[in-house]
Amino acid sequence: MSVKTIVQQQYRNIVDSAAANVAGLKAPPEGWLRTVRSALGMSGDDVAKKMGVTRGRVTKAEHAELTGGITLKSMQATAEAMGCRFVYAIVPASGHVEDIIAAQARKKATAIVGTASQHMALEDQKLPDDKIAGEVERLTREIAQEMPPNFWSDQ
Known part of the structure; x- marks a missing residue:
């Protein structure tokens, strides 16, 4: 078995493992940012203060998540302000x-x-x-x- 084949198999294992970990996971209808904020009992003002931005900016981020216009950087910053970790992955639809x-x-x-x-x-x-x-x-x-x-x- 070549080194290239071994490395490719290692990458496949990483992707397949991620797929197995998120199997059945779907974004909530109101998006992750708002869902997590609500689960924590945080207001938009609470998140905004922790981020050093306006409440409007938090609302805008929550809306941008729903429309697909949010950046990874914004998701990460908002998640961190809520004491969370932002995770993303690209996984095969079939799982493998x-x-x-x-x-x-x-x-x-x-x-x-x-x-x-x-x-x-x-x-x-x-x-x-x-x-x-x-x-x-x-x-x-x-x-x-x-x-x-x-x-x-x-x-």
């Missing part, structure tokens, strides 16, 4: 990096086998559907393992 890789490999394999099947059909050498499905599976495993340079391109 391998699922994303397998889906891309299957997409590539299906395209390759589809093209070959069309050419064979033109020459009256069409393979049965079960043979085509088997070849897609075999090629999917091979492509996922090798991850060729054009792996993430859609061509």
